[in-house]
Amino acid sequence: MSIPVGHYQYDRIDRDFLQARIAEFEGQVQRRLDGTLSEDEFKPLRLMNGLYLQLHAYMLRVAIPYGILDSRQLRKLGEIARRYDRDYGHFTTRQNIQFNWIRLEDTPAILRELAEVDMHAIQTSGNCIRNVTADEYAGAAADELVDPRVHAEILRQWSTLHPEFTFLPRKFKIAISGSPNDRVAARFHDIGILARPGEDGAPVFRIFVGGGLGRTPVIGEELFDSVREEHLLATLEAILRVYNAHGRRDNIYKARIKILVQAIGVEAYREAVEAELAQMDLERYRLTPEAVAAIRSRFAVPLLEAPADADAVLAQQRREDPLFDRWVRSNTHVHRDPGHIIATISLKPAGGIPGDATSAQIARLADLADAYSFGEIRITHLQNVVLGHVRKDRLRDLWLGLSEVGLAEANIGLIGDIVACPGLDYCALANARSIPIAQKLGARFADTALQAEIGALRINISGCINACGHHHAGHIGLLGVDKRGEEFFQLTVGGRAENGAAIGTILGAALPEDETVDAIARLVDCYLGRRESGETFLDTLTRLGHEPFREAAYETV
Amino acid sequence: MKRPVRLEPGQKLVLTANRLLDGRTVWWCADGAWDLHIGRAALLDADEAEAVLARVAGEAQRDGVVGVYDTAVQAAVPPEPVTVREKIRAHGPTVHPEFAVETEQ
Numbered sequence: 001m002s003i004p005v006g007h008y009q010y011d012r013i014d015r016d017f018l019q020a021r022i023a024e025f026e027g028q029v030q031r032r033l034d035g036t037l038s039e040d041e042f043k044p045l046r047l048m049n050g051l052y053l054q055l056h057a058y059m060l061r062v063a064i065p066y067g068i069l070d071s072r073q074l075r076k077l078g079e080i081a082r083r084y085d086r087d088y089g090h091f092t093t094r095q096n097i098q099f100n101w102i103r104l105e106d107t108p109a110i111l112r113e114l115a116e117v118d119m120h121a122i123q124t125s126g127n128c129i130r131n132v133t134a135d136e137y138a139g140a141a142a143d144e145l146v147d148p149r150v151h152a153e154i155l156r157q158w159s160t161l162h163p164e165f166t167f168l169p170r171k172f173k174i175a176i177s178g179s180p181n182d183r184v185a186a187r188f189h190d191i192g193i194l195a196r197p198g199e200d201g202a203p204v205f206r207i208f209v210g211g212g213l214g215r216t217p218v219i220g221e222e223l224f225d226s227v228r229e230e231h232l233l234a235t236l237e238a239i240l241r242v243y244n245a246h247g248r249r250d251n252i253y254k255a256r257i258k259i260l261v262q263a264i265g266v267e268a269y270r271e272a273v274e275a276e277l278a279q280m281d282l283e284r285y286r287l288t289p290e291a292v293a294a295i296r297s298r299f300a301v302p303l304l305e306a307p308a309d310a311d312a313v314l315a316q317q318r319r320e321d322p323l324f325d326r327w328v329r330s331n332t333h334v335h336r337d338p339g340h341i342i343a344t345i346s347l348k349p350a351g352g353i354p355g356d357a358t359s360a361q362i363a364r365l366a367d368l369a370d371a372y373s374f375g376e377i378r379i380t381h382l383q384n385v386v387l388g389h390v391r392k393d394r395l396r397d398l399w400l401g402l403s404e405v406g407l408a409e410a411n412i413g414l415i416g417d418i419v420a421c422p423g424l425d426y427c428a429l430a431n432a433r434s435i436p437i438a439q440k441l442g443a444r445f446a447d448t449a450l451q452a453e454i455g456a457l458r459i460n461i462s463g464c465i466n467a468c469g470h471h472h473a474g475h476i477g478l479l480g481v482d483k484r485g486e487e488f489f490q491l492t493v494g495g496r497a498e499n500g501a502a503i504g505t506i507l508g509a510a511l512p513e514d515e516t517v518d519a520i521a522r523l524v525d526c527y528l529g530r531r532e533s534g535e536t537f538l539d540t541l542t543r544l545g546h547e548p549f550r551e552a553a554y555e556t557v
Numbered sequence: 558m559k560r561p562v563r564l565e566p567g568q569k570l571v572l573t574a575n576r577l578l579d580g581r582t583v584w585w586c587a588d589g590a591w592d593l594h595i596g597r598a599a600l601l602d603a604d605e606a607e608a609v610l611a612r613v614a615g616e617a618q619r620d621g622v623v624g625v626y627d628t629a630v631q632a633a634v635p636p637e638p639v640t641v642r643e644k645i646r647a648h649g650p651t652v653h654p655e656f657a658v659e660t661e662q
Contacts, residue, residue, distance in 0.1 A: 033577065035618045053623065055646050057580040086656065103579040353652055424642060425650035432641075435652045485640050 003300040004070040006139065006376035006388070008153045010118040011298075018115040021122065025049050026108035033105065048128070050121025051107055054426050058102040061124040062114060064379050066134035066152035066176075067095030069119070071366040071375040076117045078362030084110050089362065091347060091355040093419060093470055094173070095133050095379045096124055100426050122160065127168045129159035129240075135177040135184055136380040140342050140388040142334040146178030146195035146203045150296045151232065154287065157295075158233055165240050169247035170255035172240070173212075175381075178203070185381065185497035187211045187220045188473055190257045191239060202229050202289075209239060209269065210261030213467035217503045218258040221266040223273065229292065231277075234285035238276035242269065302374045306339025306391045313393035314341070324396055326448060327410040332395070341392050343373075345385040345402060346409040346417060350446035351439050354420045355383035364405045372398045382419055382458075384412065414451040415459060415524070416442050419470055423463030423480060424487075430463035432480025432487040432513070437461060440517045445524075454524060457537040460495070473497035475537055476520060477504040487513040491520070493549055494541055507550045519553040526552035568639065569600035569632040572613055573646065574622035582646045582658075583622060585613055591622055593658055595647040596635030601627070 003009045025045070032042040046052075050061040062077065069077075077097055081089045084106050085099040092098055102110065114120055123130060132155045139147040155174060159165065165172070175184035176193040186192025188211045198204035204226040211220025227235045243257045246264075261269050307313075318325040333342040345365070348354050357365070365385060369377045372394055373387035380386055390398055402408040411417045418441060421427065423434030438461050445451055460474030471477030477492035489511055492504030511519050524537075526549055531540040541549065564570070572585035583591035584598035592598070601609055606627050614625040628643045630636035638644045649656045 038618075039623050053575055053580050055642070056582055056649065057575075086653075105578055424645055425652050430642075433645075433651060439652065482641070487641060 003298065004376070005300045005302045005374040006149070006378070007065065007068040007070065007299065008156075008295065009298040009300075014118065015115070018118075018120055021049075021120070022108060022111045022115060025111065029104060029108055044126065046104075046107075047125040048122065049107075049111070050124035051102070051104070052125060052428075054100065054428050055424075056426065057100060058104055058107070059426070060099045060102045060107065060110060060121055061092070062097050062099070062119060062121050063124050063131045064096050064119075065156045066132055066138070066149055067136055067379045067381070068134075068138075068149065069377050069379070071369045071377065073117045073119055074362060074366040074369065074377050076113060076119070078359040078366065080110055080113060081362060082359040088356050088358045090353075090422065091357065091379050091383050091385070093381050093383060093421070093468060094124075094131050095136075095381055096131055097379070098422070100422070125171075127170050127172075128166050129162065129168075129172045129174060132156050132159065133173075133175045133184055133189075133381055135179055136344075136378045136386045137183065137333055137342055137388065138178065138378075140335055140340075141179060142336045143181055144179045144336065145197055148176045148178040148193075148195050149299065150292060151193075151195065151203070151205075151229075152176050153295055153299075154233070154292070155236070158236070164244060168240075168244055169249045170252065172243075172257065174236075180499075182497070182499050182501070185470070185473060185501070187501035188213055188217075188470070188497055189220060190243075191236065192220050198226065198228065204228055205232055205235075207235065207239075210258040210266065211501075212256055212258040213470055213472045214256070215253060215465040215467075216256075216258060217467070217472040218262060219501050219503065220258075221261065223266065223270055230286050230288065231282070233287050234277060234280060234282050235273070237285055238273045238280060241276050242272045246272070300374075302376070302389050304337040304340055304389060306337070307393060310339040310391055310393040314395055317396045321396070323410075324399055326452060327399055327408060328395065330410045330414055330448075330452065331412045335389065337389075339392055340389050341395055343387045343390050343395065343398060344380070344412045345387065345407050346411050347384050347407070348411060348417050348442065349406055349409050350416060351443040353435050354418050354438050354442075357385075361405050361407060364401070365407070368398060368401050371401070382417065384417070410448045411451050413456050413458070414448075415445045415454050415457045416448070416451050418442060418459045418461065419474070420461040421463050421468035423461075423469075427463060427468075429466055430480065431465075431482040432463050432489065434461045434463040434469055434478075434480060437478060437480075437489065437513065437516060441520060444517055444521060454528065455536050457524070458496075459520070470497065471495070472503045473501070474504060475541075476523065478516065478520075479510075481510050483510065489513060489516040491516075491523075491553055493523070493546060494538065496538065505546055507546065507553050511553075522552040522555055523549050564603050564629055565639075567632055568629050569636065570603060570606040570627045571595065571598040571600060571630050571636060571638075572606075572610060572625060572627050573598075573643070574617065574625040577618075577621045577623050580623075584647075585625075589620075591620060593661055594635075595630070595638070595658075598630075598636060600630070600632055600636060
């Protein structure tokens with residue numbers, strides 16, 4: 001079997017470990033079914049294997065390390081959706097996939113099927129280091145300084161079943177990017193890592209700590225500016241140790257690292273990490289060039305060959321086909337190779353469910369990845385799909401193929417590209433439904449020409465304060481709340497997860513569900529009416545302040 | 558100790574849980590069975606619910622259910638849960654009408 005492009009190739013040790021883990025979980029499931037294990041005893045065991053119990057059924061969250069998978073893996077996910085679920089899967093804001101209708105007794109068989117393609121559901125839940133996320137354009141984008149995937153894989157291996165960090169005070173999320181343009185929301189992670197080349201050419205890492213969303217949104221603070229590659233693991237180990245030792249365990253809502261960093265201050269946290277590093281055996285944690293090279297060798301490099309006229313062909317096709325041109329404008333990104341381009345496939349059809357894909361669509365995406373992008377697929381934290389290496393002269397053929405299965409929506413980064421958690425339609429924690437309001441907004445702004453006219457505008461929707469829809473980071477954020485059994489939505493504006501990260505400001509009292517879409521439409525109208533040439537929504541908001549938007553949103557209330 | 562349940566006029570309590578094998582939402586019936594359909598659920602007065610809940614919860618493993626609790630419903634035919642959450646549990650996700658519990662046998 002050839003090495004996959006874009007992600008690490010498992011070896012026998014990896015596969016033996018997965019089989020042992022499945023056998024262990026199968027025994028746990030059997031003991032749960034025969035009553036040897038109570039639900040209280042079983043719950044932490046199933047969560048460690050990604051299995052939740054939601055409103056209607058079990059939900060299995062499958063890990064997609066740093067959001068990258070190959071076509072045979074994606075095909076397998078589609079087969080699982082068809083055979084064990086209700087023919088669809090839901091891609092999440094952590095670059096994973098969830099299946100919402102899983103039977104407990106099927107779970108070991110599903111895990112075996114996943115293991116056939118080197119996948120699992122370990123550490124997609126529980127108080128451990130979760131799936132490490134990475135830039136969806138890693139290794140492809142022209143603006144990238146360092147390809148973060150090799151280090152993301154190193155972090156995956158370091159954090160998997162780490163004996164010290166399996167029972168942290170709370171879950172722990174790490175993101176890594178190698179671009180000056182933050183596409184991973186680095187400042188909203190427990191640890192955010194931005195890689196860049198050092199003076200000697202080897203990467204150095206800028207590390208932020210204590211960011212997060214949830215009920216206490218906090219922008220992460222810089223802990224170190226330039227951690228050398230050889231000290232990356234030691235530094236992360238020390239950061240985690242300080243958190244593990246001093247993070248609160250008495251109150252689940254105060255247990256994230258952000259609370260600890262806020263409580264003692266980033267300077268004190270840095271001193272604690274440096275003190276920990278001073279007494280560690282750094283040699284044991286040293287990340288040698290040889291170790292990095294060994295991991296890198298398990299990634300295949302795509303052979304980027306394109307005809308000399310690939311760019312001209314694409315330009316001609318864009319002139320001839322305005323619909324295609326609109327899609328290219330919104331759904332592509334500049335590749336490092338002039339003959340190639342990055343295509344983002346929207347999973348946000350107008351009126352559809354953000355992040356959902358049917359088994360037929362999943363299978364088609366796998367076929368298209370094989371045909372157009374070296375069999376490699378990326379899942380974004382904004383619930384879309386990326387084909388990273390598409391030849392420019394073949395982009396239109398890809399677009400036509402996507403059109404056949406309803407995946408050619410031209411709305412990436414626009415108001416229709418809505419991020420939403422599963423909300424109260426599925427989630428046991430939610431207070432309100434996220435998906436229906438996303439569908440209504442998607443339908444309201446379905447016209448892609450209107451979306452292009454509105455320009456860059458992200459809407460994020462969460463069904464509860466846990467903020468899985470990242471509403472604090474939305475240019476417009478919606479938080480679902482329950483008021484005496486009725487669904488209301490609190491609006492925020494001005495959040496952003498990219499460079500210049502900011503937490504959205506609450507506009508006012510929460511609105512009844514049936515008034516929310518109209519309020520957002522008025523808010524958008526306010527922007528369109530008052531923007532100056534070239535301004536985005538955030539530009540106009542920054543210039544005018546919140547008051548005109550608050551007045552617009554609450555005009556008739 | 559469990560907080561006393563305050564019911565509005567016209568409301569009763571029903572017992573609900575998730576099935577152990579597949580996680581599906583089920584409702585406790587007067588004959589002791591658990592059913593997918595809330596229309597078959599036993600309606601309980603507040604003063605009897607606590608004892609019934611304790612007894613039924615104690616038999617959860619034998620009955621193959623998880624997380625038994627009570628919830629208020631309007632005592633209509635079929636009974637309708639009071640909260641949005643329980644309505645969605647009773648009828649299925651609102652975004653997939655084809656998954657409506659009512660369409661299942």
